[in-house]
Amino acid sequence: MSEVSFKNLIKVKESLDTCFKCSLCKGNCPVSEQIFWATFSPRGKMLILRSLLRGQGTLTDRVRDSLYTCTLCGNCDNTCIAGISVTDVLAAGRRDLYEARKAPESVNSLISTIKESGNVFDLTKEDMDILGLNPRMKFSENADLLFFKGCYATYHSIPNESTMRSFNLLKTLNVDFTILEAEECCGSPAYLLGDMDTTKRFCEYNVSKIEETGASRVVTACPGCYRVLKQVYPQLVGTLNFEVIHITELLAEYIDEDRLVFKKTGNDKLDVLYHDPCELGRHCGVYDAPRKILESIPEIHLEEFDKNRDEAKCCGGGGGLTISNPNLANQIAQLRLQEAEEKNIPTVVTACPACQLNFSASKDKYNMKVKILDINQLVGSVKGL
Amino acid sequence: MDVIILSPLENVIIEKLAEIVGEQFISTDDADLVSYSSDFMIDVFLKPDVVILPENTPQIAAIVKLANENSIAITPRGAGTATHGGSIAQGGILLDLTRMNKIKELDPISMIATVEPGVVYEDLNRITGKSGLWFPIEPPSGAVCTAGGMVGNNASGLMALKYGTTKDYVLALEVVLADGSIIKTGKSVLKSSSGYDLVHLFVGSEGTLGIITEITLRLIPKPMHLSTAFASFPSLNGLNDAMNAIYEIRRVLTPAGIELIDLQTQKAINEVEKEKLVPEVEILVIFEIHEFSAAGLEDQKDLIEGVARKHNCNEIHWAKDDEERDRMWKARKAATVVSVRSRTSTLLGDLIVPIKHVPAIIRFIQEVAREKDLLISIVGHAADGNIHYLIPFNQNESKKAFDAGDAIVYKTIELGGSITAEHGVGLEKIKYMELEHGESLSLMRAIKKILDPKGIMNPGKIFPAEKQ
């Protein structure tokens, strides 16, 4: 135990001491819905960390499993009646474990990949060309708007399609924008897994590259990038010279300005359920923009999950769970998708490449009928781009 | 009572237990023991020797039989939201029953459900709700607490005034007794005068008489029309005003719930929630009313409003929609914990007095707070006489906090009340059992002795464990 300094946990000691152990935070925890052991519930995690900090517990492998079996979805924060940010405590615990080289092997290996290749999928620019994933269009050099592509959103063919559709849409709307030629991972995976040094390294690199372009606005389609750029970067390098927005906020703005108008096509209405990504919704408070977009498409009839907005259940793909426990990540997604099937709603729309990928994997694994769409894919196809 | 010697667990027994439930569902890992080491609020941390998650009744019967043969303590646990250490164990086996979470039968015609003990309260109601039926206890911990724990504690909640407590809904039980035998007691019928009522002996027994493995519950139709109001009683005499209004209202109708929140707790709620969830007045009363017709609901509202205003209520605000209702109840649910954030430990009281004595006991608590220079928050199910008080304290204040708790309990007994209305005795209230029950405590001990001669079932709870 002495090998771990707990220097990050000490910073959140007050939260650990304040916890009343009521366990109400378990009520909407996607992991606790799948695993009965209290060890994996938010209160269990809090009790374990408290006992370690007080020198009353033993740092077994089970502690590591408990901490990394979590999507960091923030539902526990939202439910806690004592106003505790459980995820801040869990993140601190992960940092201490990671720094003491006690993180799971799968976590270390992913972080090495990101450090070496600059993206989560370990692809080079040449690989991207061969796979046809690089954008085939010209970007202006000195645009005021920069599209931060994000590795999750571009290095895999499924979300790549959505991202390319949003590029096309912006072009159709005559929006002048640019991209970073040598963009690197935003650092979100490293941040979630507990590696702050790597997060900072990517932060410094990307901030300097963005600043070189002179762009005053950075838009991204990935809620992971969005949260890290908007909330974490300023903590690491101070106030940014640019504003950070999510693509759904930009499109909602265009709708307000009548710059983006969806015309009636006479097609049948499509019922969709909108799934709030945790990073975009609970962590950054963006709930209205995606709904505004969906509601302004005449062919779309928007329905809500029973748990939506700040109570929305997680897709299972967050917090690095797809790395540490992919089966569990798929099971969590299955439960969310089952609601769509029970409600007889054919399509689930999300606004996050990680949700889209995990939902798609789960749908295939469990032979589900529901269709998974990213909002950009949907918007792009409605406009017939 | 004979001397009880409970044995530590030997590896060979752990191996046999693993054979019963499978390696995946048994652990002696410190992280697991710590995760089960405490329950709500109490500042006590005890580790069992082993945690087991059984899947069915035969497994439990085999575990209990083995424990009994080897004099090993066994503590059942649902969600562990009990407030007085009832679901924690010093050594021995901790039996986590949350894996047994099936609804075995839902009979919408007889309006009866048979469930395993690990079913979560709100999950059960989500399913029964599809047939318009309801298990109407509504404990604030309902999103996580289990049917078994509710029976174990005879839990009640925010609607006890109209709907009663868990015991009013339990028709039959399956129980694994201390020797590992399985009994079924009670029937899926609404009435029976056939012999002693063993069902209700187990309700509220806090796991000290056996492990409940199946519960048959009576359900009721869920009312369609609901409304909630905040009623403010601002004068310094607000407590009397509020209680007089409540007495008068109760004589003519039975609202689903009537809750009372004192000023200190109101302020704490607003502070922690960072928004003004509740008005800040001397006494705030929450009225919850349920009806099967909209017209009936309006009649109840008019009556309550008229009486409240007569007793100096200056504002009564009915929720405009479900969202506002939810916000109102969110505030009440938060009340239990927000008022104690500033200290390291808390003493939580759960007394109940005849309702005519509610003003007397509240005033007494306030006096004790002044005398001992403690901040004591009061929230309560006012109309049934069940008052919760929270005494937050730092370590250097622990003596005066516990002295205050003792004084309040003695006063409760003097007023003809009970030391715990719904949370159970657990570890914390054992010291008052003799005072409340006198001679009948010996009878309780005798019953325990018959059912659990070796004292393996949740030892150290309800009665002090007798040592050599």
Ligand SMILES: Cc1cc2nc3c(=O)[nH]c(=O)nc-3n(C[C@H](O)[C@H](O)[C@H](O)COP(=O)(O)OP(=O)(O)OC[C@H]3O[C@@H](n4cnc5c(N)ncnc54)[C@H](O)[C@@H]3O)c2cc1C
């Ligand atoms: C915020 C908050 C508010 C609360 N408000 C209320 C309230 O208003 N009213 C109220 O009544 N309670 C309240 N409680 C206390 C508690 O939630 C309830 O008593 C609940 O019913 C306990 O259920 P559980 O599953 O958590 O049981 P546990 O805490 O796990 O167990 C409770 C007791 O039952 C025993 N037990 C559990 N399962 C079994 C079984 N299968 N067989 C035999 N014995 C068993 C345990 O040994 C223990 O003694 C509150 C708790 C919280 C956290």
Ligand code: SF4
């Ligand atoms: S962050 Fe989400 S998955 Fe992790 S403990 Fe909290 S509710 Fe559970």
Ligand code: SF4
């Ligand atoms: S809800 Fe908050 S206070 Fe309660 S156990 Fe969870 S973290 Fe602790």
